[in-house]
Amino acid sequence: MLAHVNDSAGWFLEHAWLIPVVPVIGFVVIILFGKRMPMKGSEVGIASMVGALVLSIGTAYQWIQRVDAAHGGHDEGSAIARGIAGFGRSLSAAASGEESTYVAPVIKSWTWWQSGGLEFGLGQHIDGLAVMMLILVAFISVLVQIFSLEYVRGDRRYTHFFAALTLFSGGMLTMVLAENMVQLILGWELMGLCSFMLIGHWWEDKANSRAALKAFFTVRVGDVGLLVGTAIVFFGANAFAVDNFGSNGFSIQAINAWAMSGEASHDVLLWGSVALFIACIGKSGQFPLHTWLPDAMAGPTPVSSLLHSSTMVVAGVFLVARVYPVFWEGLSIPGSSVNFIVLIGGITTLIAAFLAFVQNDIKKVLAYSTVSQLGLMMMGLGAGAWIAAVFHIFTHAFFKCCLFLCAGSVAHSGSHHSFDMKKDMGGLRKAMPVTFACWMIATAALTGFPFLAGFWSKDEIIATVGKNGYDVFFYLGFVSAFLTAAYMTRATYLTFFGTPRGAAAGEHHGDEHGEEHEQADDEAHVDALVHAGAHATAGHDAHDAHGHALAHDAHGHDAHDAHDAHDAHGHDDHHGAHHGPHESGKLLLVPICILAFLSIVAGFLQAPAFGESFEKLKLWVEPTTAPIATDDLLVGGFGQSVAVAPRAAAEGEKVCGYVAPSPGQACIFPAVTHPPFSWAKAGVATIIVFAAYAISFALCSLVYGTRRNKLQGLTGRNKLLGAGHRFLVNKYYLDDLYEKVVVRAVAYPISQAAYWINQRVLDGTVDAVGKGGRRTGEWIYRYVDQGAIDGLAVNGSGKAASGTGGALRPLQSGKVNQYGALLFGAAALGALVLVIVNI
């Protein structure tokens, strides 16, 4: 199948398509054999993610060599690099300025399906963006799975958990290296499926299965846009792709080239980009479809961390980045000061940040924070800050994953499986120093503390947005930075500072769990199951066959029971000697520490303040912004890689995205602008962030502190503030609008009305016709048949008919022969008439 390509781009680059295949195989193995394995399938999950990571690193290594080789074909370093990577071709001596150097993506495709003789492929499209995402996804997945080893230990669906987690990563990897839009949809929907399985992991509880349903369903609403957008883009690009590249309108490379070719109709691009962005609104939790994301916290914490850092929600941002030319041209990104994406992104980043202030659940604060950061990324993309937004995907993955895992660690060891910051946390910095330190680092990185990861990416987004003329959103970026710093300070204060409360103070309070604590209760299942498991092995071996049901029924029937049972059994015996909060074990802390470390250093991949050697990400990831000879873009047939040696494009001005390329040339990426790093702007941002820390910390210690003062209970006294608070607590009433109005209307009155029409009108007509027919039949039978024709030929055939039907007669009405004959006769008569008339 795999045709041998002479000038190979290097083994890893050529075989990058294996990266998603490994986890998918892992998934199948876990599902089929996981339960019988010593570690219940988790070893396969981790092994397959490590495998994917190794392949990704190899791919990245060779990609970087490919880029370096293309940029400086003559210096020593890249000569070595060439040797290792196995490039066969010498490079054009005319390698000119860096910006215009074309590094060919390694594209491969095999026939997946066909229609009208046109073959559509499944394959890989490896370029800088894909490589970055591959590394990111594989790396985060490995850490999350290691974390899960301990975190979900003893869960009743441990094996399924790892299976779904592995497939989840497989879905994201499939999407990331998709060669075409259909493959992208495949990965996209696979993730949707896995998110459904994982969010609803503890589906015994109705709240969890509802959250899972809501997540899948909301994303699916957005997916309408994906289907429609893909159709628009496919039919728009198809002729161009077939003529120029011998590929088809699904190919991402061809779509990008088409969008920038100047041949595409602006209307088509506009509608295509709007439709595609609607899909991103659903997937990436943008306003107004963001409401599923906080609910998705019903899933186990590792799921939240994976879902919010590198997979699922990033998919929407990735889609925009992937077919960026479509959005660039369709929404006229250069030269406008507001457009659909910027607007949605801007709104999202603000409203989510406000919501984060009123959450008591630590995971929900982080969830809204993710929504807000995704809004920022979208805003960046909408304003032409491509590399900044992509960079923010990268850095955000580390610190957000770290924060979620810290929250998991707190719940696991500090707050007795509660996520309620007000009830069960506080003062945990002493009991959990490592978790606290990592949390602080990740928070600092998220909020844009100088020189940490978030500082660089966030500043670059804001700076680029400002430079490109999106002034309103430039200031909005600062507001967002302020809010982020403030709500994270609040969460930090509530969790780690102040006085310990509830479980953090060592109290056990099974009876305190009210309705709003489903979350906490769900987590309690995990724990209860440890007991159930031990219980079962101790005395109930005979019931192995019912293991699931037993374990579950014994302890999971009701979260309260679980908790009570738990307390009765004595909780601490399996948590070591500590009573109350304590630091988590190594399996939890190691991934957290690694991520905290990366939250510090990841930013230096693109830290323009320190000169060009610190702008590696741009060098490796950003596609060429200069026109390329169309011949170089040709796909070399199915199953073959493009195998174009990197070569310098024609020298000249950067026209892509502003002027249509000349005949024989094509553009694949617009000439996005990069503002020079400005210490002044960064300084302003830093001051804003520090101000937010200070103000927020001061307010928190007043409001949540022990000393009585006027600020406490202010929302209860001041009507205006109270109304604002309620408005936020109710999430702008969007959920009410969706669930109580839209969904309920469709699920009940509208569907009932449709069904009523079905039964009364359509079926009523049928029944009436049937009854009428029977009456006519009876009439004819009585007066015509019995009176007139009886004894003629009818009798003979009738006898034959009743003879065959006779055996079954007692069981059926027996009248069917008559009806049939009647209808049939009428029809035959009609036929005759028709024939005669027409002749």
Added chain:
Amino acid sequence: MDPISDQNWLLSLGTFLPLAGVLVMLLIPKKEELLHKQIALVTALGTLGVGIATLAAFDYDQSARLQFFVDTEWISVINSGYTVGLDGISLPMYFLSMVITVLVMIYSWNHIPSPGNPKAFLILMLVLQTGMAGTFIAQDLILFFVFFEVVLLPMYFMIGVWGGEQRQYASLKFFLYTMFGSALMLVAFLALYYKTGAESFSIPYLITEGINIDKDVAMWIFAGMFIGFAVKVPMFPFHTWLPDAHTQAPTQGSVILAAILLKLGTYGFIRIAIPVLPQAAVEWAPVIGVLAVIGIIYGALGCLAQTDMKRLIAFSSVAHMGFVMLGISTLTEMGINAALFGMVAHGLITGMLFFCAGSIKERYHTLEIKRLSGLLVQMPKLGWILGFCAMASLGLPGLAGFWGEFPAILSAYQPAPQLDVTLFRTLMVIAALGTVLAAAYLLWLYQRTAFGEPNPEFTGHGHAHSVGAAGNDEHHDDLHDVNVYEWVAWTPLLIAIVVFGVYPQLMFDVMDPAVTELVKVFHQ
């Protein structure tokens, strides 16, 4: 294109072999139940063997041409011949009918519905198989009509004798409704025959001659066929027989009905109505498209209103067949390919869903959604299979359902040049919204039946600890997970759903050349 006549006995053998089994079974007394089951299964397996031989002998490079072609005299008075042949359009359905029959036979091994009598039940099934296979190979209108009608009687008896409580109403409705459609279809066939010079009923012949028919007349002839096929599909508003028939039919009947019988209608459109009367098809396409999309939304809304699981699945067929018809109405390669793929995929997936429903009914004695809960707790395997099928049914990429749905939606963006683009693009968007509703009713069903705690009604005493002991409780003897017969019957379907989902080219490769040939007329 000229047909190929090599190995032309294969099709007739594959079609009529089940009747040989029927003959043998007729001679054996009713009491020998096991023997009947054995003979029926062996016959079905033998038929499937012939089917596999057909697959092997089929020339895939020539899939646009009719193969194994036979054309001999039959009823010479009306110039109707025994004309049979197989091309890329009919091959998948022809083979699927054989597979489904075998699987249903296996399932029947220990699932003969009340009031028993495997002899009659299995004989009907074999007759049904002949009818179904015959319909897919017939290349003569009268022959097609005969096979089309042969299918009707066994199904009528299956529902009427082995069905649920309202079986008589349902079976009668099914029979009369379809008969009504068939009658109009026959009228149309006769008119077609006379208008093309009363020379032949052969479909290849009519394809070359049909284009010369006066457009006004062609419109009427198409209308007759339209109603005949639309009832069978069933398209909105001719669908009301379907929920009743499906709900009342025994599991085996539902599976066959969903997997094969509904496709006789869509197949009729693709095989006869459109190629023979292309000029009328262009005029009718908007009507078909609109009704198809109404069916998608309407069927989905109907699903949301259901309280009975089997009835819900039945309504989902209306929605899914809407996608198939939408694909057909675009008169494009992509649309008709999607329709053909969708036919097979729907057969596999909805067939599986009906199997699941049957097994749930057998265990709980009810399919009322409200009473079912916690299926995943009590029968994890069945719960997983149900979830898998629900996901496949809502069109998840990587599973077969996607390839019927996605290209169909896509194709509506750019229908055949003669059609109104604005209308079809509107239809596309509405159809895409239908996928959301599909997710809604399927997942909602799954949430209510599979998630949560089991209904105390079915857990013995409603006490938490009793589940472990449920096996000993006599009242709940039948609450067992998937058994061997079910595994054997279901595994091929489950595998096929994955295989065709992961590598759809397996089927597109076969169908596409024939479809390309078919729609050529619209590109001239």
